[in-house]
Amino acid sequence: MVIFPIVIVVSFILYVYYKVMIIRSADPLIQEITNAKARLSLGFCISFFGVNQYLFYETQLALFIAILFFIIGGLQGYAGWKRYHHYKSEFNKRETASV
Template sequence: MVIFPIVIVVSFIVYLYYKVMLTRDHDPLSQEIKNAKARIALGTFISFFGINQYLFYQTQLALFIAIIFLFFGIVQAYGGFKRLNHYKAENAKRAQTNQT
């Protein structure tokens, strides 16, 4: 079960990367896109952390906590995907209007 800690660490690093890059960008639309990607990475981190903790302890309390973490992770990732699709479409519209 080495895959879970690897995914946890990589998703946390990706989350930090997008949050740092968010502060360096001055375009509000690009900031929203990077924030959406950061939310997806945060959702992945939370979900896999909950699953990993359940696999480590395997108690009923750990199961309930893992379910809560999994729920909030899925909510974060789903919200991030929705925002990413929306703002990518807005970015494509803006690029199309700038070309004409």
Template sequence: MVVFPIIIIVSFFMYFYYKIMILRDRDPLQQEIKNAKARIALGVCISFFGINQYLFYQTRLALFITIVFLFFGVLQGTGGVKRWIHYKGEFEKRATSE
């Protein structure tokens, strides 16, 4: 299963990409949008890392660790999606009012 490590690596690099882009941006609203995207990428990375570890080891301990990783990954991902939708709407409101 080479797909899971590729997804993990791509999402890990996307997380760092968005975190670095936050530093380059001066607009606080765009910083929040990029931070939300970084949280989504982190959630995907954590979730797929947990799944990959379970598929690799397939033990009861790995299952419990996978459940914990999935829990935190889904929390990060859903929180990021909620923030992204909210701040994207705020950005569109600001763009139409100017």
């Protein structure tokens, strides 16, 4: 499956990109939004890495490790998703209050 390595690489590149963008931003709220996007990308990377490793080895040990990676990646992605929506709504409130 070629799609899994592509998703892994793209999500890892996005993770590094968002981490660099945190440093470049001076606004703490923008930093939190960008950090949430980075966590979401990291969650995708970890989850798809686990699935890819299971499809590559197809052993029982690889299955347990893939399930563990999928759970950890899912938790990272869910936390990133929740944080993104929370801080995005705070950002929208601040933008409407300043107008």
